[in-house]
Structure formats: structure tokens, C-alpha cells
Amino acid sequence: MDAISVRDLSKGYSCRSGSMDALHEISFSVKEGEFVAIVGPSGCGKSTLLKILAGLSLPSKGEACLRGTPINGPRRDIGVVFQAPVLLPWRSVLENVLLPVDVQHRGGNGQRKAALELLNLVGLQEFADRYPWELSGGMQQRVAITRALIHDPAMLLMDEPFGALDAMTREQLNLELQRIWLEKKKTVLFITHSIPEAVFLADRVLVMTSRPGRILREVPVEIPRPRRLEAMNQPEFCSVVNSIRAHFHAKGTLDA
Amino acid sequence: MRKRRDIALTVAIFCVSVLVGELMVRFFQIPTYILPAPSRVATALWRGFSSGLYQTHLLHTLTETLLGFLLGSALGLLLGAAVALNRYVEYFFYPYIVMFQSVPKVALAPLIVVWFGLGLKSQIVNVALVACFPLIVNTIAGLKSADEDRVNLMRSLAASPSQIFWMLKLPSALPFVMAGLEVAMIFALIGAIVAEFVGSQAGLGMLIQSMNFNMDVAGQFSVLLMLSVLGLLLNRGIQLIRRRVLFWDPSVKEQLEQERVAL
Numbered sequence: 471m472d473a474i475s476v477r478d479l480s481k482g483y484s485c486r487s488g489s490m491d492a493l494h495e496i497s498f499s500v501k502e503g504e505f506v507a508i509v510g511p512s513g514c515g516k517s518t519l520l521k522i523l524a525g526l527s528l529p530s531k532g533e534a535c536l537r538g539t540p541i542n543g544p545r546r547d548i549g550v551v552f553q554a555p556v557l558l559p560w561r562s563v564l565e566n567v568l569l570p571v572d573v574q575h576r577g578g579n580g581q582r583k584a585a586l587e588l589l590n591l592v593g594l595q596e597f598a599d600r601y602p603w604e605l606s607g608g609m610q611q612r613v614a615i616t617r618a619l620i621h622d623p624a625m626l627l628m629d630e631p632f633g634a635l636d637a638m639t640r641e642q643l644n645l646e647l648q649r650i651w652l653e654k655k656k657t658v659l660f661i662t663h664s665i666p667e668a669v670f671l672a673d674r675v676l677v678m679t680s681r682p683g684r685i686l687r688e689v690p691v692e693i694p695r696p697r698r699l700e701a702m703n704q705p706e707f708c709s710v711v712n713s714i715r716a717h718f719h720a721k722g723t724l725d726a
Numbered sequence: 727m728r729k730r731r732d733i734a735l736t737v738a739i740f741c742v743s744v745l746v747g748e749l750m751v752r753f754f755q756i757p758t759y760i761l762p763a764p765s766r767v768a769t770a771l772w773r774g775f776s777s778g779l780y781q782t783h784l785l786h787t788l789t790e791t792l793l794g795f796l797l798g799s800a801l802g803l804l805l806g807a808a809v810a811l812n813r814y815v816e817y818f819f820y821p822y823i824v825m826f827q828s829v830p831k832v833a834l835a836p837l838i839v840v841w842f843g844l845g846l847k848s849q850i851v852n853v854a855l856v857a858c859f860p861l862i863v864n865t866i867a868g869l870k871s872a873d874e875d876r877v878n879l880m881r882s883l884a885a886s887p888s889q890i891f892w893m894l895k896l897p898s899a900l901p902f903v904m905a906g907l908e909v910a911m912i913f914a915l916i917g918a919i920v921a922e923f924v925g926s927q928a929g930l931g932m933l934i935q936s937m938n939f940n941m942d943v944a945g946q947f948s949v950l951l952m953l954s955v956l957g958l959l960l961n962r963g964i965q966l967i968r969r970r971v972l973f974w975d976p977s978v979k980e981q982l983e984q985e986r987v988a989l
Contacts, residue, residue, distance in 0.1 A: 546883070
């Protein structure tokens with residue numbers, strides 16, 4: 471059974487000139503343990519798609535399933551990482567990580583230990599008692615990733631999680647995410663507008679176009695893991711990036 | 727070091743202005759029943775406290791202010807939450823709350839005396855009515871201020887509406903609520919004095935009125951002085967709570983940071 475399967479999914483929204491499709495008959499699936507990236511220009515409906523998968527909004531047509539059951543509301547077996555870290559300033563780093571556990575009433579010392587271990591995994595163990603505002607942007611996003619992992623979800627949905635970070639921090643976090651993924655073997659759906667980031671991280675890249683949002687192509691990435699940053703300069707990496715980029719240039723919809 | 731210099735400066739400014747006041751009153755020979763010299767006010771203050779008169783009335787005013795403040799804030803918090811969380815309450819009842827609040831409380835005070843008598847009870851009711859409105863308004867604004875991303879985060883965790891309220895909306899509303907409490911505290915003191923003017927057997931407001939009948943202007947000034955110091959202390963009290971509760975809020979964070987640098 472596929473971890474995520476989406477069939478003929480459309481999502482419309484109404485505007486002054488009638489109704490528009492933000493997503494138009496999208497179909498794809500993600501296998502258990504697979505890392506799939508969705509890349510596309512801003513406004514192509516990537517975030518709408520993620521909101522539907524997270525159960526935050528409902529599709530107008532079609533169906534999205536997680537492990538065979540249709541999504542009709544938020545679920546506890548997924549972890550979501552948003553573009554902003556969205557940490558609560560009145561909670562310490564550790565308490566922020568434990569938020570999903572608190573919401574799901576699964577407290578206890580075991581969870582605390584698990585949280586500290588996860589913080590250790592992202593190199594923030596000595597910041598457990600600090601508050602979010604004392605951390606840099608990259609560190610805050612690491613906390614957000616840790617929070618998405620604490621309730622041990624089967625799946626991670628990530629919506630441009632590194633989009634607001636500087637280039638160097640971004641590369642660093644790409645490496646870390648790969649390491650976490652190799653260790654935890656979660657299914658990941660990663661949304662980004664950076665083609666190199668998508669190619670670096672994913673097993674498979676889905677290319678989206680805008681207005682209406684559609685999946686144009688599927689590009690498998692067969693670069694062996696663990697991938698190192700230097701891989702970004704190798705010819706096979708570049709050729710995958712270029713073939714994806716060519717699509718946007720042909721459509722004239724590439725933005726930055 | 728800087729702190730010690732600031733304190734010295736504060737004391738110096740106070741002394742100089744008192745001295746200037748004293749000299750002006752004496753130089754221009756202003757009659758005491760119009761503007762008493764600071765020395766006369768100080769004497770009145772001393773007499774009031776040494777006879778135990780001021781303590782009794784101060785305690786009375788303080789009691790009604792604090793009790794009324796607590797009652798009014800609790801009421802404001804509850805009403806504000808009801809309006810913010812329920813569309814129907816907002817639609818059907820909020821206009822009445824606003825209408826009721828636009829009635830000047832001074833105009834209401836005589837009625838309250840009729841209903842609740844001349845004792846502490848009627849003053850507490852008056853204070854509570856005056857203090858609750860800033861809390862209503864700020865609680866509504868605060869509860870509606872929760873960041874949409876944060877609400878989405880909570881929803882994505884499958885949090886229930888009550889969890890979203892307690893874990894997100896209420897803490898997000900706290901900066902607004904604390905600002906409301908600050909205003910409410912000052913309103914409460916004003917409300918207490920107004921209530922005492924209208925009808926009371928004790929309290930600083932009652933004292934001011936009886937001194938007014940006796941042309942004891944120095945005495946009135948001494949009571950006014952007490953009232954302003956009381957207002958300042960009550961405000962500081964709220965500030966202290968605010969700093970403990972809102973340690974994470976940018977406004978408080980900055981303040982704490984500056985103080986650390988100053989030391």
C-alpha cells in the first residue's frame with residue numbers, strides 16, 4: 471500500500487471573475503519510506519496541496535489517501551513542518567518540541583527523553599531550556615523539525631521549510647534532513663521552489679506548473695546516498711536539475 | 727553606577743520642584759484656601775497619619791478598589807471571552823455591552839447607592855463596572871489576535887477547540903489582557919473615588935468631600951497626594967505581574983534587556 475496516494479484531486483477557489491482551480495486533477499503516489507519533492511513556481515498550488523494532505527482543508531474533487539484511508543481532517547500520524555518555524559514564544563525549546571505530545575495527551579518521562587534525544591540529533595541538546603527567540607532562524611527551524619518528529623509520525627509533510635533561511639544555513643539543513651531521513655526512514659513529502667534542493671534531497675521530483683496547478687512530470691533522481699554537497703557539482707546532478715529547469719523555461723513561468 | 731545617578735537625579739528634581747513651589751506660594755502670598763504651600767500639605771499629611779485617620783480611609787479605598795478590580799476584571803475576561811469565541815454572543819449581546827458601557831458610570835453611581843446602600847458593597851459594584859470594560863475590549867482583541875500559522879499548527883496536530891483555546895489563544899491574548907488590567911486598575915481607583923463622592927461613610931473620596939466643606943484645602947491636597955501615590959503603586963504592582971507573566975513578549979523582553987545593560 472502506498473503511504474500517500476492522490477487521485478484526480480482538484481481544489482477550486484472562488485474569486486471575483488468566477489471560480490478558479492488552484493489544483494487541477496492531480497494524481498501521484500508516494501511509497502512507504504520514500505522521499506518525494508514537489509517543485510514548482512510560487513502560486514502553483516503547492517501549499518494548497520500540502521494543506522489538503524495535512525487535513526487542514528478539503529479537496530473540491532478527487533481524493534487523497536494516507537495509507538489507504540481518505541483524509542478528511544487532521545491526523546495524528548503525520549508531522550508537518552511549515553515555512554515559518556511557528557514556535558510558541560511562551561514555551562521553552564523542549565516544551566515546544568513536546569507540544570504534539572501534550573496535545574495528544576501522551577506525556578511522561580519517556581517522551582521527555584525522546585525529545586532530548588531528537589534535539590541531540592539536530593545538535594540542539596544544550597538549548598532545550600532556552601526560549602525560541604534566543605535561537606537563530608536555522609535553529610528555530612531545526613526545533614520545528616524535531617517537533618514534527620516527536621510523536622513518531624509515519625509521514626512528514628514539509629512546506630518550503632528552508633525557504634526563509636540564508637543559503638549556507640539552508641545547505642546545512644539539507645544535509646541534516648538527509649541524515650535524519652536516512653536514520654528514521656520516514657516517508658517525506660517535501661515542497662520547495664528550489665530545483666537543486668529538490669534534486670539533492672529527493673528520490674523522486676514531481677514538477678508542478680501553475681494556473682491551474684498540475685503535475686507536469688515526474689523525475690527520478692538516482693544519485694547514491696548519502697549525498698554530499700559536492701554532488702551538486704557533478705554532471706549527473708546538473709543534468710537532472712537542467713532537465714527540470716528546461717520545463718519551466720519552456721513554459722516561461724520560472725520565478726527566481 | 728548609572729542606576730545610582732538616576733536615583734540621585736530623581737530625588738534632586740523632586741526636592742527642587744517642592745522648594746520652588748514653596749517659594750512661589752510664599753513670595754506671591756497665595757492664600758492657603760487657594761493653593762497651600764508644600765510645607766502645609768506635609769503638615770496635614772503628618773497630622774492625618776499620626777491620628778490614624780488617613781490609615782482607616784486609605785484602607786477602605788484600597789479594599790474597594792482591589793475587590794472591585796478583581797470582580798470587574800474577572801467579569802470583563804469572561805464576557806470578552808464569550809464575545810470573542812461565540813459569533814452569536816457577539817452579534818446579539820455585544821451591542822448591549824457597548825451601550826451599557828457608554829453610560830457614564832458617574833450617572834449610574836446614585837442608582838447603585840439606592841440598590842446597594844452606602845456601604846462597601848455599593849462601591850465595589852461601582853468599581854467593578856468601571857474596571858470591566860477595558861478588560862472586555864482587550865480580551866476580545868487578544869483572543870482574536872492568535873496568529874493564523876499557529877492556529878494551523880495546532881489544527882494539524884488534531885488539537886480540539888478547547889486545546890487551541892488553552893494552549894494557544896489564551897497565551898496569545900495575554901499581552902492584551904495585561905494592558906487591559908493596567909488600564910482597569912487606574913479606572914478602578916477613579917471608580918472608587920466617584921462612588922465615595924456619591925455616597926459613602928468612609929474612604930479617601932469621602933474624606934476629600936468633607937475637607938472641602940471645611941475649606942481644608944491643605945488636607946485635600948494631602949489626600950490627592952496619597953491617591954496619586956496609591957495609583958502609582960497599584961500600577962507598579964500590575965507591571966510586576968506583567969513582567970513575570972509576559973517574559974516572552976517583545977515589550978517585556980526589551981525592558982528586561984535594557985535593565986540588564988544598565989546594571
